Amino acid sequence: MYRPERRSEAPNSKPSAFSAASMAATAAITTTSSPSLVDTLFQRSLDDVIRALRSSPSSASEETVISRALDEIRREIRSPDLDTKSVSLQKLTYLASLHHLDLSWAAFHALELLPSPSLPHARIGYLAASLSFHPSSTELLPLATHQLRKHFAPSPANPPALAASALHLLALASSPDLGRHLASDLLPLLSSQSAASSSLRAKAVATALRTLAVCPDVAPVLFKPLVDCLSSSDPRTVSAAVGAFCELALAAPDPFPYLPLAPEFYRLLVDSRNNWVLIKVLKIFARLAPLEPRLASRILDPICQLLRRSHAKSLVFECIRTILSSLTDHEEAVRLAVDKVKEFLSSDDDPNLRYLGLRALSMLGSAHPWVVEESKEAVIKSLSDPDTNIRIESLHLIVGMLCESNVVEICNLLNKYAMKSDPEFANEIIGAMLVTCGKNLYELILDFDWYVALLGEMVRNPHCAKGEEIERQLVDIGLRVRDARPELVRVARDLLIDPALLGNPFLFRVLSASAWVSGEYVEFSRNPVELVEALLQPRINLLPSLIRAVYIQSVFKVMSFCFISFIEQIQAVELLSVGGSTQRSEKNGEQSDTVPLKTTESNVSEGDHGDTTADTVLLLDLIDKKTNFTRESISDLMNLIETAVAPLSECEEVEVQERARNVLGLLFTLRETQFWNIEAAHELKSDKELSEIIELLEAAFSEELGPVSANAQKRVSVPEGLNLNANLSDLSKILTDYDLTPSASISFSLQSYNPQETKEDSVLAVEPSSLLAEHRKRHGLYYLSTHRDGDELNDYPRANEPLLPVDHGDATEDLVKLTTPSLVPRKSKPTKPRPVVIRLDEGDGTSTSHLTTVKKSDNLLSEAIRGVLLENESQPSLSGKLDTSSKRRENDASDNSELISQQTESVTLEHGNSSSRKSRQHRTHKERNESHFKNEDIEKSSRHSIKSSRQHRRHKHRQRGDVTADIVPQTPAIQDFLL
């Protein structure tokens, strides 16, 4: 036996000299204490240690007990006496598994115990090893290979308990190397027929499964014996084998290779009375049935029988699950399963059954909406279940049933229900609604005004923590759905002026979106002044700087909008008054801002008296549309902005500071113009300077920045003559030329406040818009059209009233109400056409769900198994031609033998011949190789198949001809045995 060299290091210090702390700090290997006779004689047993632990009053004293015990163990474990060693290892195992201590350092000592003739010693060793070994980290396990092999060997010296422990260790710690080395040693265990070793055989099956998982290349060795276990007479072996195949079939990305075993499983399904086995078989069929419709109709009857007959809830549930997941085409079976599910749902005393019942319903998905409809009441009742898991399941079911016709009612009720729920569940509800309504670019939503209002309502929930997603959707809807903008702006305004929202950090993002929306679409706002007030309220100091920056940028937009409309208004009035009396219109303009509408009306009448040209009508429209500003209100607005923003220009956060200065810069530029110096009594004439600035601003903001497809850049072809790889050293020169052109035409009278920044700002404002216009002209294809897609949508009714009159009825009342709308999609004519939702391209917004992540090892394994079962490795083209059957299948497929004789003469010659099996096999393979050569002249994949058949032959030899190989030519790879 291997012994560590460190043993030879001379022990030179007394163990007692070590303090607990230093012992704990030094690794076990480096301790130099020696085991002594005293240790052996006065060794504390595990019970002593446990008692000491239990009597320690505090966790601190517990730790000293542990470290003391560890000291002892480190000494004792090196004792040559196996009893001492095993007891100390036992103690260590206990401490390690219950007190989370490292056990790996003792792995070698565990190995030392394995060859002990005493069964308890060996088992203690195995237990410690199985808890401490790790397939990737341990270098010691190869040392154990020999020992494991010895314990696997059938001999009287090895009681089954020992081999069982050995198997357990292999199952837990097997690394690819170890699996490869020991795979053949599992064979005698797998194929033993004696009754005494039947439990061992079952365990060997489970271990073989693990070995297959870690090194798929042993499949040729292990797979055939595993298949044979299925037909064993011992129920335990069968149970384990079914379990193993269940694992294999479920883990395989493609269960197709297991299809040939279907007859075996079918036999078990019909004959077995063991619920454990039946459950596993059902799981296998759940995976196989979708592959082969004939199989599905064949297993349907036995499954329904089980479903009706069985009293075991676990089996009943498995039947339900199998039917609802894999046999959904068979209406009758689904009917039966759903009836059982209803029983589950109505079991008031067992939350487990209710939970599983809901799970079963959700398994069926949206394909059978009537199922959820039928159990609607139970589902909805579960929304108020004491168990969160059940509530969430029921929520998902309800949300899963949403469709265009019921989304409004149900979401309104869910939202109200969320108001009364506990925080966690409220967020579940809100999250589920957001995801469902937002999926596939809001495909469920017909009425965006409603949805936007609902988003606003969600935010009012005091527990709402889904700010990020609501933010995303608010902005997204703004960008995509033109017709929702007026309502969006209204909702955003409500959110901005709500003081309660500023207290919830989760909602800051929503506020940021609201600020952006109200700035970007300010033209839909009824009262921009109020907006500015909301955006500049003192409490925005509570917000993070990035969001404040958004706020201030919105102020900038709103302010420019106000100016633009004000100037346009003046210009319109001027135009009108050209015909009428200037005096009067001037007077009107000076009137208090409380009656602006009247002013314009009187203007209209004035204008009517004059000449009614088309131009005037256009201008009147303009006036009508815009909110009216007076000089006073604009001036007030400017003062307000100045007072609120000025302090921010000294703000420490650069984003805020920068934007604040932008705002102030614009403000002072406007102030500087002659316009404000003209006395009110004078002629109200827009001066040139001002209108130039306004034109500039208008140009900057009028161009809407629509969504651009992520792929747009790729589609822009490089223009001819443009060399992208050219040296750009002269770029700066070109740029300076370019910069001068737009800015030269404008002269600013800059205030002393901050000339540099204002200038930069204005220049920048011009440049993007002109560049953009240029770009749009050239690549119009990649922009979304700016004009409205459908003019008939202009008369889209506004949802003015708050949609959700909140009533404070109790939860059950709401739930009852919830039952009234049907969950089933109804074909109802939409009252109004769904607004256009801008789509960028086919890939936009569609989900990429990764349902199955195919693991590499799984692939390898299934390849290998395909190789064994279908006798062909990764050659789907061949799967239809060649199929080797197992011994059992030989009988089943005996009617095919004629076909064989027709195709391969040599096989028929050999058939029935009682000559040496080995040689026969050999020749069969040779024959097959030759036929391969013939066939694959065309297929050009001969190398691969030769390799595969060679591999096969090799393992056949190892099995000593246990299995005969016949060539069964069949047209479909799927066997017909069942049918």
Add this chain to the structure above:
Amino acid sequence: MGIRFVLLVNKQGQTRLAQYYAEHLTLDERRALEGEIVRKCLARTEQQCSFVEHRNYKIVYRRYASLFFLVGVDNDEQMEYTYCGSFTHGRSKQFSSVIAYVAMGAVVDVIAYVNELAILEFIHLFVETMDRHFGNVCELDIMFHLEKAHFMLEEMVMNGCIVETSKSNILAPIQLMEKAS
């Protein structure tokens, strides 16, 4: 893979037995996992169901007196789903997988690995087996005979598969060993 781990934890949250199957976690990971799971299960009442989802596990648990028996199995709904709002300013977001799955109405091609009710039966069988061996089993029995509890479990579960469900078969090797020593 069926069973991922079997845990026995008392009401104070102290681990009384821990066996992981093909689940190689570091000590810290184990400690964290056990702590989280126990906290979750302790917070639940009798009226709530015995299934809890935690990370990528589904925990099936049952309480006997002061001891919680927890069995961790693969969660069949662990697939990740990424929602991409793919316009220029959009950012991709990850949602809790379950919600996303329902919302997408995705047809689940994943067959549940384990039968939750069968696992509950397994737990009960384990308790009954220990009860037969120790006679009126209690937490202390398991503490003082941890290795025997492990042996029983070893007989019942191999590589995460339940291989033995007969009480006398489970106990036979242990009795043999007691005789030997």
